[in-house]
Amino acid sequence: MSARPVHRTPLEAARGLESPPLSAEEAQGVLRESLGMAEADHAEAILEAQDHSLTRFANNEIHQNVTARDHALTLRVIVGRRAGVATTHRLDSSALRQLADRALAIARLSPEDPDLPEPAPSVAVPPLEAFEPETAGSTPESRAEAVGSVLHAARKAGLNTAGALSTTSSLLAVANRRGLFVSQPETYSNFTCTVRSQNSSGWVDRHRRDVRALEVASLGRTAIEKAERSRDPQPVEPGRYTVILEPAAVAELVAFLASLGLGAQAELEGRSFMAGRMGQSITGERVTLTDDPFDPRAFGRPFDYEGTPRRRVVLVERGIARAVVHDRRTAKKTGVESTGHACAPPATEGPLPYSLVLSGGDKSLEELIASTERGILVTRFWYCRVVDPKKTVVTGMTRDGTFLIERGKLVRGLRNLRFNESVLEVLRRADGWGRELEPTVFDYAWNCVVAPALRVPEFQFTGVSPF
Amino acid sequence: MDEILDRALNAAQLAGASYADARLVESRSQFLEVKNRQVSALQESGTLGLGVRVLVDGAWGFAASADPSAAEAERCAALAARIARASAKFRLAPVTLSPLAPVVARWETPIEVDPFTVPLADKIALLVEATGLMEREAAVKVAQGNMQFWEDVKRFASTEGARIEQRIVNSGAGLTATAVGEDDLQVRSYPNSFGGQYESSGYELVRRLDLPGHAAETAAMAVALLTAPVCPAGVTTILLDGSQVSLQLHESCGHPTELDRALGHEANYAGTSFLTTDQLGRLRYGSDLVNIVTDATTPRGLGSFGFDDEGVPAQRADLVRKGRFSGYLTSRETAPMVGLASNGTMRAESWAHIPLVRMTNVNLEPGTWKLADLIADTADGIHMITNRSWSIDDKRYNFQFGTEVGYEIKNGKRGRLLKNCTYTGITPEFWNRCDAVCDASDWEIWGTPNCGKGQPSQTMRTAQGASSVRFRDVQVGVGARS
Numbered sequence: 001m002s003a004r005p006v007h008r009t010p011l012e013a014a015r016g017l018e019s020p021p022l023s024a025e026e027a028q029g030v031l032r033e034s035l036g037m038a039e040a041d042h043a044e045a046i047l048e049a050q051d052h053s054l055t056r057f058a059n060n061e062i063h064q065n066v067t068a069r070d071h072a073l074t075l076r077v078i079v080g081r082r083a084g085v086a087t088t089h090r091l092d093s094s095a096l097r098q099l100a101d102r103a104l105a106i107a108r109l110s111p112e113d114p115d116l117p118e119p120a121p122s123v124a125v126p127p128l129e130a131f132e133p134e135t136a137g138s139t140p141e142s143r144a145e146a147v148g149s150v151l152h153a154a155r156k157a158g159l160n161t162a163g164a165l166s167t168t169s170s171l172l173a174v175a176n177r178r179g180l181f182v183s184q185p186e187t188y189s190n191f192t193c194t195v196r197s198q199n200s201s202g203w204v205d206r207h208r209r210d211v212r213a214l215e216v217a218s219l220g221r222t223a224i225e226k227a228e229r230s231r232d233p234q235p236v237e238p239g240r241y242t243v244i245l246e247p248a249a250v251a252e253l254v255a256f257l258a259s260l261g262l263g264a265q266a267e268l269e270g271r272s273f274m275a276g277r278m279g280q281s282i283t284g285e286r287v288t289l290t291d292d293p294f295d296p297r298a299f300g301r302p303f304d305y306e307g308t309p310r311r312r313v314v315l316v317e318r319g320i321a322r323a324v325v326h327d328r329r330t331a332k333k334t335g336v337e338s339t340g341h342a343c344a345p346p347a348t349e350g351p352l353p354y355s356l357v358l359s360g361g362d363k364s365l366e367e368l369i370a371s372t373e374r375g376i377l378v379t380r381f382w383y384c385r386v387v388d389p390k391k392t393v394v395t396g397m398t399r400d401g402t403f404l405i406e407r408g409k410l411v412r413g414l415r416n417l418r419f420n421e422s423v424l425e426v427l428r429r430a431d432g433w434g435r436e437l438e439p440t441v442f443d444y445a446w447n448c449v450v451a452p453a454l455r456v457p458e459f460q461f462t463g464v465s466p467f
Numbered sequence: 468m469d470e471i472l473d474r475a476l477n478a479a480q481l482a483g484a485s486y487a488d489a490r491l492v493e494s495r496s497q498f499l500e501v502k503n504r505q506v507s508a509l510q511e512s513g514t515l516g517l518g519v520r521v522l523v524d525g526a527w528g529f530a531a532s533a534d535p536s537a538a539e540a541e542r543c544a545a546l547a548a549r550i551a552r553a554s555a556k557f558r559l560a561p562v563t564l565s566p567l568a569p570v571v572a573r574w575e576t577p578i579e580v581d582p583f584t585v586p587l588a589d590k591i592a593l594l595v596e597a598t599g600l601m602e603r604e605a606a607v608k609v610a611q612g613n614m615q616f617w618e619d620v621k622r623f624a625s626t627e628g629a630r631i632e633q634r635i636v637n638s639g640a641g642l643t644a645t646a647v648g649e650d651d652l653q654v655r656s657y658p659n660s661f662g663g664q665y666e667s668s669g670y671e672l673v674r675r676l677d678l679p680g681h682a683a684e685t686a687a688m689a690v691a692l693l694t695a696p697v698c699p700a701g702v703t704t705i706l707l708d709g710s711q712v713s714l715q716l717h718e719s720c721g722h723p724t725e726l727d728r729a730l731g732h733e734a735n736y737a738g739t740s741f742l743t744t745d746q747l748g749r750l751r752y753g754s755d756l757v758n759i760v761t762d763a764t765t766p767r768g769l770g771s772f773g774f775d776d777e778g779v780p781a782q783r784a785d786l787v788r789k790g791r792f793s794g795y796l797t798s799r800e801t802a803p804m805v806g807l808a809s810n811g812t813m814r815a816e817s818w819a820h821i822p823l824v825r826m827t828n829v830n831l832e833p834g835t836w837k838l839a840d841l842i843a844d845t846a847d848g849i850h851m852i853t854n855r856s857w858s859i860d861d862k863r864y865n866f867q868f869g870t871e872v873g874y875e876i877k878n879g880k881r882g883r884l885l886k887n888c889t890y891t892g893i894t895p896e897f898w899n900r901c902d903a904v905c906d907a908s909d910w911e912i913w914g915t916p917n918c919g920k921g922q923p924s925q926t927m928r929t930a931q932g933a934s935s936v937r938f939r940d941v942q943v944g945v946g947a948r949s
Contacts, residue, residue, distance in 0.1 A: 055554075056922050058732045062554040066923070067546065068531040068819040070516070089514035089533045102511055109587045110506050111595070140528075140553035148557050162734035164922040192922075194735040203735075270608045270647040346508030348500055382738075385858045387869055387946060388887065390652045395867050395945075397860040399738075418858075418865055418891070420946050443924060462945050463891055465865040466741075 018133030020171040020185035021069060022049040027173035027183050030073065030091050035177055037100035040077035040107065044119040044176040046305055046344065047073050051136070051169045055143040058162035060155045062144060074345055077103045078119075081112040085345045117328035119176035120307045120338070128184065128294070128302040132210040135187035136169035143167070146191075150220030154195055157224050163193035167211055174307035182303045190441065191216050194400055195227040199467065200413050202226020203379055203400030205248060207299070207441040207448070226379065226401040230413030235464050236404065238417065242375035243459040244368050244405065244432075249398075250358065251440035251449035252381045253423045254289070256394050258353050258447075260386065260423075262291075262315050263341070264330035265350025273392050273424065274321045282321045284428035286361070289316040291325055291341070291353035297439045298355035299448040303340060305347070310340035315353065319428070327351035360452030361433025368432045368455045370408040375455075376417070377403040377410060392423040397465065418463035430454040472624040475519045475540035480626060482548035484521040486564065488625040489544075490776060491517050491535055492818040497583065500613040501594035503602055507611075509587070516818035519543040523551035525561025531819045564799040565808040567779060569629035574773025576636040577766075578669030582616040585670045590614055593678060600682035601644045606690045609645035612678060613662055614638075615916070616670075617928070621776075629778040637769055637928055639665035639916060640673045642682060644689035653692035653886060655871055657685040659710045660854050665914025665928065666767040688872065691884055698873050698888040700944030704848030704937065705890055706841060709905075711870055712831060712933035713913035714854045719894040720752075720759050721826040721931065723863035724786045725812075725920075726795035728824075730804060737920050738861025741894065742792055744805050750792040753898030758832040759787040761796055762932075763811060768828035769914030769930040772814075776822035779811035786829065790899070798824050816925035823921050828912060830932035834904025838935050841903050843879040849943060850874040850881060851888045867891040867945055889945045897938060905934035 031045045049071040056064040074087040077100070084107030088099045143165050154161035166189065173183035189211040194203045203226065204219040245253075261272030273282065293300025293310040303309050306328050314322050326334070327342035330350055341351035369377060379401030387393040398417050403410045432455030439450045472489045479487035493515040500508035517535035521528050521544065528551030530543040594612035601610035616638050623631040641663015643656045658664050658676060666672050707715065722728065723740040731739055742750065763781035765771055772781055777799050785793040795805070796812040801824060813822035842850065856869035873888035874881045892900075912932040919926055 052923060054923050057557070058734055059559070059730070061559045062526065062557040063732055064527060064529075064821060064922075065550045065554045066529040066531070066821055067550065068518075070531075070533045070819055072514075085508075085510045087510065087512040089516065106509055106511065106587065109591065110509055111591065113505060115505075140550040144553040144557055151557055160731065160734075162731060164735065166923065192735055196731075196734060201734075269645070271645065271652055346498060346500065346510045348508050382861055383858045385856045387856050387889065390650060393946065395856070395858050397858065397865060399861050416860055416865070418860075418867060420867075463865055463867070465860045465862070466893065467862055467864070 018137035020131060020136065020169055021051045022171045024173065024183040027171060028181055031173060031175035034073060034075055034096045034099065035175060037097055038075060038077045038104060040079050040104060042078040042119050042177055044076045045073060047173045049171045053138065054164050054166040055147055056164040057147055057151060060151050060161055062147065065140065073099065075099050075103045076345060077107050078116065079107045081114065081116050082107045082110045083113060083116055084110060115329055115333055117332045119178050120180055120328060122179040123309060125182045125302045125309050130184060130186035130209060132187045135167050135189050135209065135211040138167040138211050146216045149217040150193060153220055153224060159224060159227055160196045161193060165191050165216060172301065174303065174305065176307060180307045182307050184301055188299065189214055191219055193220055193223045195223040197227050197231050200227050200230035200233055201400045202230060207439050229410065230401055230403060233413035233415045235415045238461045238463055240458045240460050242372055242455065242457045244372060244375060244377045245454045245456060246379050247438035247451045247453050248380045248440050249378045250451040250454050252384055253394065253426060254356060254358055254449045254451055255442055256384065256386065256423055257392065258356060259349065260389050260392055262324055263350050263352045264324045264326045264334065267324045268330060268333060271389065273390055274324055277321045280321055281319050283316065283319045283424040284430060285319045286430065286433060287316055287319050287427045288359040290314050290357045291355055292357045293355045295355060295357050295450060297437060297450045298357055299439065299441055300355040304342040305344045306342040308338045308340040308342065313339050325351045325353050354447050357450040358452065360435050360437050362435050363432055365434055365453045368434060368453055369405055369410065371432065372405045372408060372455065375405040376414060377405055387420060393420060394423055395420045415467055416465040417461040419460060420462045421460050426456050426459065429458060430456045468622055471517060471535055471537050471540045472622060474537045475517065475544045476624060476626050478541040478544035479519060479521045479548060482545050483523050484548055486522040486626055487519065488623065489517060489519045490818055491622040493620045494817060495618050497616045499590055499594060500611065501598050502609055502611050504595045504599050506591060514817065517543060518818045519547045520821060521547040521551050522562055523548050524555035526551045526554035526558045527562060528554060529821045562800055563803050565802045567627065567799060569625060569627040569778065571630040573632045575634045576667045578636050580670040582638050582670040583618060597642055597678040597682040600679055601642065601686035604686040604690050606646045606648065606693060607644045607686045608647045610686065611643045614640040614673060623776065623778055625778055631774050631778055633773050635772055636667065636669060637665060638668050638670060638672045639663055639914060640676055640678065642678055642685050644686040646689035646693050648693040651693055653689050655685050655689035655692065656853055657681045659913060660871060662916065665769045665916045667769055667771045668767050692886045695884040695886040698849065698885045698944045702940055702942050704845055704939050705941045705943060706845065706848060706850040706935055706937050708852040708935050709909060709911050709933045710913050711851055711854050712936050713931035714857055715868065716759065716829050716831055716931040716933055717826065717915055717929065718857060718859045719863055719866055720786060721829040724795050725824045726797045726801040729795065730801060736922050741862045741864050746792055748793060751790055751899065752787045752792040752895055753790045754901045755790045756834055756904050757787055757790045757898050757901055760785055760830050760832065761812065761827050762830055763827035765828040765830060765912055765932060768912045769916065769928045770827035775811040775813045776815050777809065777813045779809045782811050784810045796824050796826065814927055816927060820925050823925060825920065825927045826918065826929040828930040828932060833907040833910045833934050836903050836905045838905050838909050841905060841935065841937055842876060842881055845876045845937065846878060848876040849885065849888060850876055851890065864893050866894065890941050890943045891945045892941055900939045900941065901936055902939055903937040909934035
C-alpha cells in the first residue's frame with residue numbers, strides 16, 4: 001500500500017473544512033506502510049498531524065498572523081535488544097523507506113539495552129470526545145473579527161492590548177507490529193490577552209476545545225478591568241503575606257511538581273521529592289492531586305505515545321504520596337504495569353503526567369478575597385524556575401495584575417514581587433480552596449494543569465520590581 | 468527548489484502582495500544521550516518545508532507547509548495573502564520595511580569535521596566511556612553525557628530580488644553528574660549546564676571538549692557539593708565565571724535590547740523591556756567597563772550566520788558602549804519605527820515559523836584583568852560558577868540566578884566550596900556595580916540552544932561571549948526557609 005500523505009491543503013483547511021488534518025484511515029495507511037518497511041523484530045510508529053493557526057495582536061492592531069500544517073512520523077525499530085529511532089516530516093514512500101533504513105542503522109549501532117520493553121499489546125482504548133468542528137473550521141477572518149472586538153474596546157478605553165487567538169486541529173496515531181492501532185483527533189483553542197495602561201497591566205488566558213467557549217470579548221473586558229484597577233501600582237516591602245493565588249498562578253506552581261518528581265524515572269533515579277516517601281505525608285491534608293485524562297477540562301488523551309491506554313492515577317491523596325506515573329520501560333524495571341504516560345521520543349525525562357487535576361474546595365474567588373484581612377492577590381506568575389529540586393523550591397515573579405487586599409477588598413495595584421517558595425509547603429499551608437477549577441495549558445503539546453484558586457498564609461516574597 | 472520559490476513569489480504578487488519572501492528550509496538533527504553507560508536516547512530527525520510571508524494592504528500574512536511542491540507553494544502564497552487581508556482590517560498603520568539592497572549569495576558555517584559523517588558508534592563509545600568514569604562515584608546516581616548536532620540548509624528568495632542559500636551547522640556536547648544525598652540533590656556539569664557547550668562548529672568541538680578527560684572531576688564535584696555548606700545570605704562581592712555572565716547577558720541585556728519587545732510586540736508573552744526607546748543613547752546601563760555588542764559574525768558563535776531570515780547581512784552593532792545604552796537588535800519592520808535600518812537579527816525556528824527579532828551573539832567585550840589577579844584583588848566575596856537556575860521579570864529588571872558551584876573568597880584566596888548559591892538584583896543597578904572584567908584569555912563564546920520567544924513559541928540557538936566579571940554589593944543567598 002502506498003502512503004497517502006495529506007490530501008487536504010492548508011488553503012482548504014482555511015476555507016473551513018471542519019475535520020482533522022488527517023483521517024484515522026489515512027493515518028493507518030501511512031503507519032502500516034512505514035511498519036512494513038522495517039526489517040526488524042519489532043517496530044512501533046507514531047504519526048502526529050497538525051493544522052495550527054494563530055492571530056496575534058499588539059499595540060491595538062494585528063501584527064502577526066500565521067498558519068502552518070505539519071506532520072511528523074517517528075519510527076522505532078527493535079533488533080534483538082537494540083532500538084533505533086528516527087523521525088521524518090515527509091510522508092511519501094521514498095521518505096518512509098529512508099526513515100526505516102535510518103532507524104534500522106541506528107538500532108544496529110546501538111548497544112544492547114537490558115531494560116528495553118516490547119511494544120505495547122493491542123487493547124481497546126476508551127473513546128474520548130476531543131474534537132470540535134467549529135475549532136477546526138476557524139478561519140483567518142473569524143479569528144480577526146473576534147480579536148477585533150478586543151482591539152476596539154481597548155482603544156476606546158485609552159489602553160494598549162496585546163495577545164493571541166489560536167486554534168489547533170490535530171490527529172495523533174500510534175501503531176505497532178503487534179497489531180496495535182489507536183488514533184485520536186483533537187482540537188484546542190486559546191485566547192490570551194494583556195491590556196496595559198502607562199503603568200499597569202491586566203491579563204486573561206483561557207483554553208478550550210471549542211473556540212466558541214473562549215468568549216473572547218468578555219475575556220477582553222476582564223483584562224481591561226484589571227489594567228484599570230491596577231493603575232499607579234505601589235511597592236510593598238518584601239516579606240511574608242497572605243496571598244490569594246488565581247488558578248493560573250496555582251497551575252504554574254503545580255506544573256513544577258510534574259517535572260520534579262511525579263514520573264517514575266525521577267523516582268527511580270532518586271531525584272524525585274516522592275522518592276522513598278510513598279505512603280507518607282508530603283504536603284497538606286487538603287491536597288489531592290490526580291492525573292486524569294478523562295476530566296473534560298484537562299485536555300487528556302486516551303492513550304500515550306506507546307499506544308497504552310492512559311489510566312487515571314491518584315498521585316497525592318489527602319497529602320499522602322500515593323503513586324508516580326509509568327511508561328513501559330519504568331513499568332518493566334519496577335515490575336508494575338504501565339499507566340499510559342509515555343512521552344514522545346526521545347522522552348529523556350521518562351513518563352510524565354500531562355492532565356493534572358488539583359482538587360478544589362467550596363469558596364468562590366470573591367469569597368477568598370472577602371475573607372482576607374490583609375493580603376495580596378496574584379493573577380499569574382512568570383518565569384518560574386527551580387531553586388531546590390528536592391524541596392520543590394521555586395522562584396518567580398508576579399505579573400499583570402498584583403493587588404493589595406485590605407479588609408476583604410482590592411484596594412490598589414502593587415508593583416511586581418519576586419517569590420521563593422516550596423510548592424509542597426505552599427499547598428500544605430493553603431487554608432482557602434476555590435471551587436472553580438480552570439485549566440492552564442503550558443503549550444499546545446497538551447501539558448495541562450486544572451487548578452482552583454488558593455489562599456495561602458505566609459507566602460514568601462523576597463524582592464520587588466520597579467514596576 | 469528555485470522553481471518552488473519562484474512559484475510562491477509569483478503567486479503572492481498575483482494575489483496582491485506588495486512584498487513577499489519565501490523560505491525553503493531542509494533541516495536535520497541528531498541527538499544522543501547516554502545515562503550510566505546505557506544509550507537513553509538516540510534519535511535523528513529530518514524536515515523539509517516552505518514558509519511564505521507576504522505584505523498585502525500593509526499587513527502581514529504567513530502560511531507554511533511540510534509539502535513543498537510547486538502547487539503547494541502557490542496555495543501557501545494565496546493563503547498568506549488571504550490572512551494578510553484579514554489582518555489589514557485591524558491595522559492602525561501599514562507596515563514599512565527598511566530599505567535593503569537584495570543580494571544573491573551563498574554562505575556556509577566554517578567547520579573542520581562534518582558531525583554527520585562521524586560514525587555513531589564512535590560518538591556512543593565516547594559517551595559510554597565518559598559516563599562510566601563518572602559512575603565510579605557511588606553517590607552519582609545519574610551520570611549523563613549528550614551530543615546534539617543540527618544542519619539547516621536554507622534557501623531564501625524575495626520579491627525584491629534576493630536569492631540566498633545558507634548551510635548552517637551547529638554542534639553541542641557535555642556531561643552532567645547528578646549526586647543524590649539523604650535530602651539533597653546536587654548537579655555538576657561540564658563544560659556548562661543544560662547540555663554543555665554549543666557552537667557553530669563541527670565535530671571538532673566534541674574532540675576539543677575531551678569529555679572523558681573531565682568526567683572524574685565533574686562527578687567528584689557533584690558529590691562534594693552534597694556536604695558543602697549552603698551559600699550564606701547577605702550583601703557581598705561576587706565574581707561570576709564567563710558561562711554565568713553569558714546567561715546574565717542573555718537575560719538582562721540580550722532580551723531587553725530586542726526592539727520588538729521594547730515596542731510592545733511581545734507584551735502578552737515574553738514581555739516588554741525597561742530599555743524603552745526614549746532611553747536610547749541616554750540610559751546608564753552599566754559602569755564604564757561595560758561594552759556589549761551584537762555580533763552575528765563571531766567565530767564559533769551559535770548565533771552566527773551569513774544572512775538573517777529577511778536577507779540582511781550578518782553584522783556587528785553596539786548595544787552598550789562604555790556603560791551607556793547604545794542600540795537595539797532590529798528588523799526591517801521595527802528599525803524604521805525608531806529611525807534606524809535593520810541590523811540583521813530576524814530568525815525563524817523553522818520553515819513553519821515567521822522570523823522574529825532574535826539574539827545573534829551578544830558579547831561582553833573583554834577587559835584587562837587576569838582571573839587569578841582578580842581573585843587576589845578581592846578581599847571578601849563569592850566566586851560563582853555555572854548556571855543552575857535563572858529567573859527574570861517581564862521587563863528584565865528583577866532577576867535571580869543560581870549557580871552549581873561557589874567558592875568563598877577571603878583575603879584574595881579561594882576558600883570553602885559552597886552549594887545552592889544564588890544572587891539577585893535589578894539589571895541597571897547590577898551592571899553599574901561591575902568594577903572588573905577579565906581579559907581575552909578568559910573569554911569564551913557560550914551557546915544557548917533553547918531561547919524561547921514568540922506566539923506560537925519558537926526556540927532559537929543564540930550565544931553570548933563573556934569572560935569572568937566582578938560585581939560589588941550584591942545580595943546573595945536568596946531563598947526559602949526549608
